[in-house]
Amino acid sequence: MTDPAAAVEPGVDVHEHAGIGDPNAHHHTPEQIRSEMRVYITVFIGLAVLTAVTVGACYGLKLPVHTAIIVALIIASIKGFLVAGFFMHLLSEKKVIYGVLILTVIFFIFLMSLPISHHLSPFGS
Amino acid sequence: MDAHASVGHAELEILYNVHPRPDTGVYNAKLGIWLFLASEVMLFGALFSSLILLRTGADTWPRGFDMLNVPLATFNTFILIVSSVTVVMAWSQLRLGNLKWGRIYISATILCALIFLVNKGFEYGHEFREHNFPKTNNFFAIYFTMTGLHGLHILGGVIVFLYFLGPGAKMWSHDPERYTNRIEVVGLYWHFVDLVWIFLFPVLYLM
Amino acid sequence: MALRRQIRVGSQWMYADEAHKALREALRVMEDEKGGEHGGHHLPWIRRYVFSTDHKWIGIQYGFTALLFLMLGFCLMILMRLQLGWPGTAFNVMKVLGESRAPGGVLLPEAYNQLGAMHGTIMIFLGIVPLAVGAFGNYLVPLQIGAPDMAFPKLNMISYWCYAPGGLIMLASFLAPGGTAQSGWTSYPPLSVIASQGQTWWLVGMVFLITSSLLGSVNFIVTIVQLRAKGLSYMRFPFFVHAQFVTSFLLLLAFPPLEAAAVLQLMDRVAGTSFFLPSGLVVSGQALTNAGGGNPLLWQHLFWFLAHPEVYVLILPAMGIVAEIIANGTRKPLWGYKSMVFATVFLGFMSFVVWAHHMFLTGMGTTISAFFQTTTMIISIPSVIILSSLFLSLWGGSIRFTTPMLFALAFLPMFGIGGLTGLPLGLAAADIHLHDTYYVIGHFHYVVAPGTIFAMFGGIYYWFPKATGRKLNDFWGRVHFWISFVCINGVFFPMFAQGLAGVSRRLYDGGMQYAHAKQIAAQTNPFMSICAIGLLVAQVPFIINFFYNAIAAALGHRDEGLGSNPWGATTMEWAATTSPPLAHGNFEVLPVVYRGPYEYNVPGEAAEFIPQHMPAAPEPAPRGGSLLPSTAVAMREN
Numbered sequence: 001m002t003d004p005a006a007a008v009e010p011g012v013d014v015h016e017h018a019g020i021g022d023p024n025a026h027h028h029t030p031e032q033i034r035s036e037m038r039v040y041i042t043v044f045i046g047l048a049v050l051t052a053v054t055v056g057a058c059y060g061l062k063l064p065v066h067t068a069i070i071v072a073l074i075i076a077s078i079k080g081f082l083v084a085g086f087f088m089h090l091l092s093e094k095k096v097i098y099g100v101l102i103l104t105v106i107f108f109i110f111l112m113s114l115p116i117s118h119h120l121s122p123f124g125s
Numbered sequence: 126m127d128a129h130a131s132v133g134h135a136e137l138e139i140l141y142n143v144h145p146r147p148d149t150g151v152y153n154a155k156l157g158i159w160l161f162l163a164s165e166v167m168l169f170g171a172l173f174s175s176l177i178l179l180r181t182g183a184d185t186w187p188r189g190f191d192m193l194n195v196p197l198a199t200f201n202t203f204i205l206i207v208s209s210v211t212v213v214m215a216w217s218q219l220r221l222g223n224l225k226w227g228r229i230y231i232s233a234t235i236l237c238a239l240i241f242l243v244n245k246g247f248e249y250g251h252e253f254r255e256h257n258f259p260k261t262n263n264f265f266a267i268y269f270t271m272t273g274l275h276g277l278h279i280l281g282g283v284i285v286f287l288y289f290l291g292p293g294a295k296m297w298s299h300d301p302e303r304y305t306n307r308i309e310v311v312g313l314y315w316h317f318v319d320l321v322w323i324f325l326f327p328v329l330y331l332m
Numbered sequence: 333m334a335l336r337r338q339i340r341v342g343s344q345w346m347y348a349d350e351a352h353k354a355l356r357e358a359l360r361v362m363e364d365e366k367g368g369e370h371g372g373h374h375l376p377w378i379r380r381y382v383f384s385t386d387h388k389w390i391g392i393q394y395g396f397t398a399l400l401f402l403m404l405g406f407c408l409m410i411l412m413r414l415q416l417g418w419p420g421t422a423f424n425v426m427k428v429l430g431e432s433r434a435p436g437g438v439l440l441p442e443a444y445n446q447l448g449a450m451h452g453t454i455m456i457f458l459g460i461v462p463l464a465v466g467a468f469g470n471y472l473v474p475l476q477i478g479a480p481d482m483a484f485p486k487l488n489m490i491s492y493w494c495y496a497p498g499g500l501i502m503l504a505s506f507l508a509p510g511g512t513a514q515s516g517w518t519s520y521p522p523l524s525v526i527a528s529q530g531q532t533w534w535l536v537g538m539v540f541l542i543t544s545s546l547l548g549s550v551n552f553i554v555t556i557v558q559l560r561a562k563g564l565s566y567m568r569f570p571f572f573v574h575a576q577f578v579t580s581f582l583l584l585l586a587f588p589p590l591e592a593a594a595v596l597q598l599m600d601r602v603a604g605t606s607f608f609l610p611s612g613l614v615v616s617g618q619a620l621t622n623a624g625g626g627n628p629l630l631w632q633h634l635f636w637f638l639a640h641p642e643v644y645v646l647i648l649p650a651m652g653i654v655a656e657i658i659a660n661g662t663r664k665p666l667w668g669y670k671s672m673v674f675a676t677v678f679l680g681f682m683s684f685v686v687w688a689h690h691m692f693l694t695g696m697g698t699t700i701s702a703f704f705q706t707t708t709m710i711i712s713i714p715s716v717i718i719l720s721s722l723f724l725s726l727w728g729g730s731i732r733f734t735t736p737m738l739f740a741l742a743f744l745p746m747f748g749i750g751g752l753t754g755l756p757l758g759l760a761a762a763d764i765h766l767h768d769t770y771y772v773i774g775h776f777h778y779v780v781a782p783g784t785i786f787a788m789f790g791g792i793y794y795w796f797p798k799a800t801g802r803k804l805n806d807f808w809g810r811v812h813f814w815i816s817f818v819c820i821n822g823v824f825f826p827m828f829a830q831g832l833a834g835v836s837r838r839l840y841d842g843g844m845q846y847a848h849a850k851q852i853a854a855q856t857n858p859f860m861s862i863c864a865i866g867l868l869v870a871q872v873p874f875i876i877n878f879f880y881n882a883i884a885a886a887l888g889h890r891d892e893g894l895g896s897n898p899w900g901a902t903t904m905e906w907a908a909t910t911s912p913p914l915a916h917g918n919f920e921v922l923p924v925v926y927r928g929p930y931e932y933n934v935p936g937e938a939a940e941f942i943p944q945h946m947p948a949a950p951e952p953a954p955r956g957g958s959l960l961p962s963t964a965v966a967m968r969e970n
Contacts (some may be wrong), residue, residue: 040274042212072327094150107271115178137480137917171592260604
């Protein structure tokens with residue numbers, strides 16, 4: 001009795017070659033892996049520099065509150081982008097992960113709108 | 126053994142535990158950890174949201190650097206970034222097949238994490254000696270709560286890394302690819318913890 | 333298409349592949365029995381029955397635990413209804429609460445608040461969600477998608493073992509000095525912050541429950557995305573799987589803000605912070621010494637950010653169950669399947685932006701109120717689409733009025749009433765009069781009680797044969813249905829009248845202390861309480877039916893003539909495996925999917941229904957032979 005299901009063994013090796021650090025390919029050459037490691041070191045230096053800049057600007061220069069908030073959040077976002085993009089290899093991740101994250105970002109925005117909605121509606125307005 | 130469901134003599138394996146599923150391109154734990162991180166974004170997001178609501182609604186709110194030790198926290202930020210690099214190096218070494226260097230880098234990550242926690246201990250101790258407790262005012266309430274929860278996440282990561290350094294390393298001998306995947310997955314969690322600190326540090330200390 | 337080979341076994345004609353399958357299964361069972369209690373697997377009792385990693389057994393664990401909690405929550409409600417029907421009367425049964433709560437059998441107002449808060453908490457978090465998602469979801473989703481188990485079986489086990497202790501902690505709170513949580517299931521500060529110790533236990537219990545939900549939702553999503561069978565595209569899912577998929581996303585992303593809020597409230601209670609306590613608070617004439625500067629509305633925002641998606645968590649699995657039963661019971665595909673799927677996804681998405689319709693009366697400005705009112709009106713649209721599709725699915729169907737079908741059919745108008753009564757609540761102007769009245773209680777109970785719980789009952793009657801190999805007694809099932817249906821409407825329908833007349837909720841005497849409410853309260857409350865007792869009595873045949881058959885099944889008394897697919901269903905949990913399913917791995921061989929989920933009475937096909945995993949429609953057997961009940965073929969009804 002032939003069973004069509006028995007022949008099924010989907011997806012063992014996926015030789016998709018994407019860009020830097022495709023996290024789901026299993027057969028990167030050692031050269032590719034080493035070049036990724038060089039990228040990580042570069043990113044690290046960038047993160048260290050940006051940290052110094054944030055501290056220097058907000059603490060060293062003692063910027064006023066509103067400016068400090070904007071500067072610090074912009075720099076933090078850049079650092080976050082570097083960590084997420086390179087260390088977490090989001091820049092070369094698959095669609096399904098992007099989908100989950102975009103959904104999360106949207107709901108995160110809703111969540112952050114909570115204090116805004118609260119303050120846009122003072123009593124009696 | 127845990128990824129198997131068996132029928133008599135036939136073993137029905139849970140697929141895509143190690144190798145990715147072709148149409149999604151990811152293996153199970155990779156999707157799983159990103160989903161978990163999505164929920165963590167909402168958790169810390171809720172706390173950031175609360176912080177904003179409390180701060181904007183307050184009559185007065187101190188500036189972070191007037192109340193807290195910025196140089197120590199800057200050093201801690203740097204240490205955590207280093208730990209992020211070491212963990213991604215660990216994963217790269219494991220992909221190259223070097224268990225020894227992988228373990229060295231994992232140990233370095235753990236070391237950085239412990240330094241972070243010790244520094245946190247110094248910080249908290251200093252605050253308590255200055256009679257600044259969570260109940261002192263809302264600034265300290267949110268400071269202790271958010272850094273405390275973040276610290277617990279660091280501790281959790283340390284425990285998992287220790288497991289993979291110790292008893293968990295046995296997996297390398299019979300399934301190195303699976304072990305590498307697990308380090309990748311824990312690494313993703315670790316990067317997220319670093320990411321939270323990247324935002325937490327300026328928001329609490331520099332504003 | 334090729335004819336399937338038939339062989340003669342004794343006096344019966346059987347399809348050869350079916351015969352081989354049955355023979356393999358018989359050999360396996362014999363080997364299992366030969367090898368002793370644990371067959372060839374040698375799992376110690378504790379790993380097989382307590383810390384099992386098999387999704388089917390975990391589903392059953394969730395099911396039993398949840399049903400127990402539902403019964404407990406129901407009993408709390410009975411005590412409440414005794415008080416509401418006959419305020420201040422001494423009842424012997426009330427004495428079970430102890431002297432401090434019910435001296436001489438007369439319920440104290442504080443104790444009433446405890447019952448109210450815990451009734452809500454237990455029903456929602458310990459009863460319905462674990463039953464709908466933990467029990468039905470866990471058991472059925474891997475089977476319906478053709479997977480051997482969940483993606484992370486050990487994580488599944490941990491999820492259950494976060495839920496059960498969390499539930500026990502909630503129960504333990506009854507023993508705390510000052511009683512259990514008594515600030516409503518909504519735990520609004522400042523009241524909840526200054527409440528007695530039981531509230532802290534409630535918060536700790538919630539952290540356990542939220543953790544359980546989070547781990548479970550990760551498992552569900554990864555399983556559905558990664559482990560679905562070959563050929564099972566998203567639009568071929570049984571609707572139940574779509575419902576569970578969206579529900580899991582809601583649990584994943586909406587629960588964490590409540591976890592954060594619970595941590596903040598714990599800090600307020602235990603560490604003396606003032607996240608939710610404003611400055612200058614005076615309690616019983618004494619000014620509080622906390623730092624102040626907090627905001628009670630912060631809790632409300634964070635709480636409702638979860639709690640609104642939570643209500644869709646309560647209803648979506650129920651809609652999934654009803655959809656499955658209706659498609660099967662009408663012998664035709666669901667009408668508007670695609671619309672239902674998109675409506676479900678849209679519903680899940682919108683559920684994140686409507687939360688403040690629970691806060692219309694907190695003094696929000698008109699702009700913000702208008703925003704949330706608009707989104708709330710919009711979110712009614714997908715609900716209407718889903719309900720209408722289910723109604724339209726009945727048209728032209730060959731309806732089999734089985735017991736599960738009775739519950740599924742009753743769900744439709746009951747959810748309709750629940751949904752329609754939500755509309756005036758969602759409109760800010762009308763809500764001014766209806767907020768915090770019995771109208772709200774009537775609205776949400778209609779959706780959850782004759783809505784979700786009826787769907788759960790229907791699901792139990794429907795899938796009981798799958799899990800045990802026995803059917804529940806049909807006569808007593810119908811008795812259970814009819815008495816429950818009449819009584820449940822008797823309990824909840826008058827609440828709309830009470831609410832419109834201005835009877836507030838959470839009043840320990842049901843409104844008797846207020847002149848404007850006294851008359852309607854006196855007229856309706858006793859009647860509703862009698863109906864509630866009737867509802868309790870109606871559950872007795874169900875409980876006996878359930879346990880009798882469950883124990884009989886556990887002792888090995890299967891229903892000989894029942895077969896693996898007694899309802900003649902197309903979905904894989906019925907058609908691709910035995911009843912009960914194979915102990916480990918679910919299937920002989922992982923199925924491959926060739927068609928949609930509801931191929932009943934397909935025009936042009938001789939077979940009356942075609943299971944999802946069959947490449948070709950099965951041929952009917954030749955005349956003169958009898959068919960195995962478990963074969964996926966019956967002569968087409970003409």
